[in-house]
Amino acid sequence: MEAYIDGRLSGRALHRFLEALNEPLFQQILSDYLQSQLQEFRTDEVDNGFAEEHYQKFISLVRSGLITGEQESVIPMYKRPTGLRFWKIAAIVIGMLIGGLLWYQLVNKSPHTITPTVVTIPSVSDTIRQPYVAFADGSILILDSLAGQNDHLRQIGGTVDLKNRRLSLSGNIRRTGDGNLIHTLVTPRGTQYSVALADGSVIWLNAYSRLQFPSHFSEERRGVGLSGEGYFDVAESDKPFLVVVEKLTIAVVGTRFNVRAYNGERSVHTTLLRGKLKVEGDRQQHLLLPGQALLIEGARWRVLNGVDTSQVVAWRQxxxxxxxxxxxxxxxxxxxxxxxxxxxxxxxxxxxxxxxxxxxxxxxxxxxxxxxxxxxxxxxxxxxxxx
The missing domain is CATH 3.55.50.30 (Phage tail protein beta-alpha-beta fold)
Structure with a gap:
């Protein structure tokens, strides 16, 4: 189960896992597992109201299921289950909710302390072929021609530019009493997408990547979580901008850089194009200058000078x-x-x-x-x- 959520299953192993989801006994085992995982986060380390809210949303999902109409752009989480597709998406949702709880701890820490935090981001679904947003309540919005009519999108002040393949957040958020929720932009195989955040920062995602972002930034800091590859053009601000990648925290103010951190790859590759960038790990930190790249393989950190940045960001072209x-x-x-x-x-x-x-x-x-x-x-x- 952990391997599926982390995106580490492939080939025959993935096929056997998905086939097993048709078996009632396996579905019950999966349900028990997902509930136990969220139960672990009902601790004093996370705000009780926040944790309880997300826990109850997930329990409602497992008990009630979801509709799977192929023509729907939004896949809601609160209708009757219809078998295999429900369980495949439920496995992704647990990653999303746990990731939100973990990341909640990061964005609510003291603004004077930057602590590397491990963030779990839901794996990319091979059942959905277009870029999509997984909202904090478990609903999935496919970013197609109907996306602009979606109420979830309007609640976070979002619009979709189909021509430029961009999700834009205006900062005009409809308050619902749910607090600052964490959402995930996902690019399946063969797709790319970008998001313009309310502070003016723009992030481009390469294929098979995931970006977690909040409904709105806190008063002390800005922050997102990344798995895969992304190019960042961060708007200047007095508030630091944090990018959480596995066990690393990348801290910037206003800069352009590229991060490559795919599941299954042994290294994390950060390249700076403009500005300054500080990368912090468990026991190390390094300040990057333009034209430098930091290659991290386990405990080994290596700085590369004179990097041809045009090659690094060729995927954007x-x-x-x-x-x-x-x-x-x-x-x-x-x-x-x-x-x-x-x-x-x-x-x-x-x-x-x-x-x-x-x-x-x-x-x-x-x-x-x-x-x-x-x-x-x-x-x-x-x-x-x-x-």
Whole structure:
């Protein structure tokens, strides 16, 4: 269950897990697990009202289920359950609610203390193919042509720009008595999206990424949580802007930077384009200057100087930019954009250099790799490499 929520299941393991969700016994086990996980957060470490509110919302979800109409842009959480789709989305919701409770602790700490905080962000759902927002109450809004009519969106002062693929938050929030709730913007495979926050900051999300943001920022600080890859253009303000990534806290005032922190990758890569940036971990911290990148692999922190930032943010120009890249670093990036799996022989050490448009289909991309001397064949949704 933890592996599914964290996005670590794939291939046969993911297929077996989703098939098991059809079994009544497994559904009961899942229900008990989800309830026990939220029960752990009903402690004095979190405001009792906040925790109780989210706990009751989740219990209502499990007991009541949800509707799954394929034509609906909003998937509400309070209607009769209809089987597999309910349980797949319920597994995502538990990650969202737990993440909200954890992140609530971060944004309500003393403004004079920045403490690295582990934030759990719900995994990306492969059942939804378009960017969507998972609201704090568990409702999911698909960001399509009908999104602007959604009441949840209006409550957080949000509008959707379909042409520029952007969610904009005006700061004109309809107060509902629920406090400062935490919402999540999600980009499935092969999609990108951006969000303009009420303070003027803009964040672009690459494929297979998640961004948690509050209904409104506190008086002391601004903050978001990230899993995946995002490019940040942070508006200047007296209030610090915090980005929480796994066990790291990135603190900025006004700057442009890129963060890459995907589940399953062993490293976190932070690149600064403009301004100054402080990255804090459990026992280390570092101040980055423009043109520098910080590569963190476990306990090892390494600063890279003279970084070509245009390559780092090429994804914003709808490009893959590979420079003597090993195939083992290329394929995870392609798999996040195309719905494919791959098989690489143990001693296969080929590299590739070149720019490839993300508008190409996977067959065209593989042909480009072949022209670069990499031998491969496509077997349905699987790519096999060979000597």
């Amino acid at each position: 709808q490009l893959f930019d590979f420079r003597k890249a090993n195939l083992r670093s290329i394929m995870p990036e392609l798999a996040r954009w195309y719905e494919i799996s791959y098989e690489i022989p143990p001693r296969f050490n080929r590299t590739f250099s070149g720019k490839i448009s993300r508008s190409y289909d996977i067959a065209t991309v593989l042909q480009i790799l072949r022209e670069g001397g990499i031998r491969c064949r496509q077997e349905g949704k699987k790519v096999v490499f060979y000597d």
